[in-house]
Amino acid sequence: MSNDLTLREGLELYRSKVSILKKGYAQESYRLASLLRSELAGRRMRDIQSPDIAKYRDDRLAQVSQRTGKTISPATVRLEMSLLSHVFDVARIEWGACETNPVTNVRKPKAPPGRDRRLLPREERRILRYCHAHPTEELFSLVVLALETAMRQGELLKLEWEHINLQRRVAHLPETKNGSKRDVPLSLKARDALTRLGVKTKGRVFCYTSNGLKSAWRIMLQRLAILDLHFHDLRHEATTRLFELNTMDVMEIASITGHKSLAMLKRYTHLQAARLVKKLEGNRGRGQQVVLDHLIPYPAIADASTDGITIRVLDFDGLSVTAPSEAEALQRAQDELLRKLMVSIRDKVTVPPPDQYLDTVDESRIFMLDPLASRAISFGQPHTFL
Structure with a gap:
């Protein structure tokens, strides 16, 4: 491998040998494309230093996205820097294209707080009414399943009939974002959302593509005048509701939602606190409290x-x-x-x-x-x- 490898060549090599093997290849391709457009791309990897990375970070944070009209978010820049760091590590260890990783000592933008957008009851009713009347009946079932199972969008779209046991009310996910398989229990509402589609013995449950669902979701929010609601927020809402049931501990909920790190569930600790308050009260005044x-x-x-x-x-x-x-x-x-x-x-x-x-x-x-x-x-x- 040449010692004169440019960052552009390194990024292309990384794309063909490393990135393409990842499950998140499609998303990572966008970050690679952004890095390929940067001023750093034409320079030799061994010549790039930490101040160059810091300048890239600051320039990106000041840029305006053509798609949204807003400045690039700190979360986007953090992901790009993490990817760039891994490219340099691979280039240093496997290709001998550089001696150090200049990204290591550069501060990443502060991580933004996790979204805490909750689906309002009236919004839920309006969304379900809209989806129920939608010409594509899959949209209603997708929303119901997202709220009832806390499955990710990608997991829902990859769902296959041969992995669904309606008698036991369990959906098996052989491949998930974090690389581990899991079984998701289906509530009665979730089961009904599946059966209304017409049960089959095999094949994908939903025909929607990721882009198709994004488009349908965006059009719906525009028509209903609902602001700042992502499809992924339904997963957060579903997880919140699992905590609010007060019948499962954190480990049981994590086994349903597929959160690999319990740190990801920290945002729901306030719900556990409310549950502990009820336990402290015991049976005292329970009837009065219900009223x-x-x-x-x-x-x-x-x-x-x-x-x-x-x-x-x-x-x-x-x-x-x-x-x-x-x-x-x-x-x-x-x-x-x-x-x-x-x-x-x-x-x-x-x-x-x-x-x-x-x-x-x-x-x-x-x-x-x-x-x-x-x-x-x-x-x-x-x-x-x-």
Whole structure:
């Protein structure tokens, strides 16, 4: 191997001998392409020093992405630098193209905090309604499975019928991102999402490609006016819900989600803390707590007409009251909401959490109606009653 190997030649060699053998080859190809466009590409690998890498880092952080119109994220630059470091290690050890790795001593951009975007209940209902009416019925099943199983997008798209046991309700993943196989339990909703597609004996479950799903997801969010929600956020939401079940420990959840490092599950520790609080309380006041957990404020709107003031509680179909005055309408609405919640608890009917309504309303008109409020404040004041 020549000692005069340029970085461009090293990157191409790395692509053909190392990168192509990786499962993430497609994603890594984009990073290699970015490195090939850099000013460093034409220089000999043995001549590149740490200050050159630092300049590359700073230049990249200042660049604007043509696709998003935003500056390149620190996470992207960190990944590019990690790849570049491995290229230099391979070149040094296997090709003899350089004596040192200049990336080693260069600071990487600070890692951004992990995304904590949660899927709002109303967003979930709107998304499921949209997907259910979508001409491609696979979209609905994909979203349901993502929320029920915490599988990655790539794992869902590679799912094959021969690896699904509907009787035992288990989906086997022979190949995952971290290189290990795993079995994923299927809830009843997940099983139904699969059976509605028409069960087969073999072959891929979904015909969607990665780019096809990205396009369908992007169009849906635009039409529903939902901001900053990635398909991968459904995996985070599903994992969060597994913790909120309070029935499994971290190791059991990791076996379902496929998180190889428990450090990746640190973002969910606050949910464990809430679980420990309940354990500290034991059985004391459990019945009271169950009731109080349901008696919470719900979004409502008020309209004036010739008949008086009408208040409508958005999450309950048909729950509206009309009274001659504002104060009387508020009092009646509180009473009706309290009665609705208590009857639901008595009859063991599922009570919807707040903010799941699908009506299109002016957000500025919404106020929170508290069924336990000791006094009512004019709904002209923003957002809440105390």
